Amino acid sequence: MSVNSVMETQIYKLDDKRFAILHSYAILTNLVQAQAEAIAAQLSEGTMTAEEMEQHENCIPLDAIESVQTNLTKFDDTLLLTYTKGGSSKSEKVKMEFASDEKDKFVQHMYSYMKQDYSYEQYTNTAWASMKPSFVFFLYTLLIGGFLSWLAYYMETAEEYSLRVPVILYPVVELISHTGTIPVAIFMGVIALISLMMVVRRAVKPSTRLVIERKSQSQVA
Incomplete structure (x- = not known):
C-alpha cells in the first residue's frame, strides 16, 4: 500500500537530537536527521509502502495505539504512547521527549488522523x-x-x-x-x-x- 502525501508527512525534533516522523499511517521515532529527511522524502514521493514503514524497528502504526497521555504544562515535553503491535496481546509503552514547543504540534497533528476512533479528554491531575x-x-x-x-x-x-x-x-x-x-x-x-x-x-x-x-x-x- 502506497502512503504518499506531502502534507501528511511531518518531521518533529526530539530532545536528544533525534527526530520523529508522523504520517497518517504511522509514527517513526529515534531517527537521525539525515535518515528522517530521506524517509520523509520517500513518503512524500510515494516510493515507500506501509509494509516498508512497518519494517522499521521504531515504527508505531497509528491504529496500533491504545492511548496517548501527556501533561499540559509549559515545561513538560514528554508524551507516553501505549500500543499493541503485530498481533501481540501485550501492550508496550514508549516515552517520546520532544524539543521545546514540538510536542503540542505533534499531538494535534496526530489526533487529526485519530479523532474518528479515539476520544480526546482533559483531566485535572491529583x-x-x-x-x-x-x-x-x-x-x-x-x-x-x-x-x-x-x-x-x-x-x-x-x-x-x-x-x-x-x-x-x-x-x-x-x-x-x-x-x-x-x-x-x-x-x-x-x-x-x-x-x-x-x-x-x-x-x-x-x-x-x-x-x-x-x-x-x-x-x-
Missing part, C-alpha cells in the same frame, strides 16, 4: 501527580547545592588538596574555587527556593493531563 516532577527537581537541587557548597567550603579551608574531576566539570570546580562558599550557597539556595515555589504552585493548582484513547465499539457505533 496534587501529587502534578507536583511530583517539580518535587524531584527540588530534591536534586538540594543534593547538588549541598555538595557544591561543601566542595567550595573544603577548597576554601583545606591547606592543600588534590581533585580529579571529569573535564566537563572542570570549569565548575574552577569557578567555585574562586567564588568561595557563600556565593555558591546563595546561588543554589535561590534555585532551591524557586523550585520549592514551583512545588507549592503545582500542589495548589494541579496541572491538566490530556488522554487520547481508543473508543469502545459502542462509542464508535
Whole structure:
C-alpha cells in the first residue's frame, strides 16, 4: 500500500537530537536527521509502502495505539504512547521527549488522523501527580547545592588538596574555587527556593493531563 502525501508527512525534533516522523499511517521515532529527511522524502514521493514503514524497528502504526497521555504544562515535553503491535496481546509503552514547543504540534497533528476512533479528554491531575516532577527537581537541587557548597567550603579551608574531576566539570570546580562558599550557597539556595515555589504552585493548582484513547465499539457505533 502506497502512503504518499506531502502534507501528511511531518518531521518533529526530539530532545536528544533525534527526530520523529508522523504520517497518517504511522509514527517513526529515534531517527537521525539525515535518515528522517530521506524517509520523509520517500513518503512524500510515494516510493515507500506501509509494509516498508512497518519494517522499521521504531515504527508505531497509528491504529496500533491504545492511548496517548501527556501533561499540559509549559515545561513538560514528554508524551507516553501505549500500543499493541503485530498481533501481540501485550501492550508496550514508549516515552517520546520532544524539543521545546514540538510536542503540542505533534499531538494535534496526530489526533487529526485519530479523532474518528479515539476520544480526546482533559483531566485535572491529583496534587501529587502534578507536583511530583517539580518535587524531584527540588530534591536534586538540594543534593547538588549541598555538595557544591561543601566542595567550595573544603577548597576554601583545606591547606592543600588534590581533585580529579571529569573535564566537563572542570570549569565548575574552577569557578567555585574562586567564588568561595557563600556565593555558591546563595546561588543554589535561590534555585532551591524557586523550585520549592514551583512545588507549592503545582500542589495548589494541579496541572491538566490530556488522554487520547481508543473508543469502545459502542462509542464508535
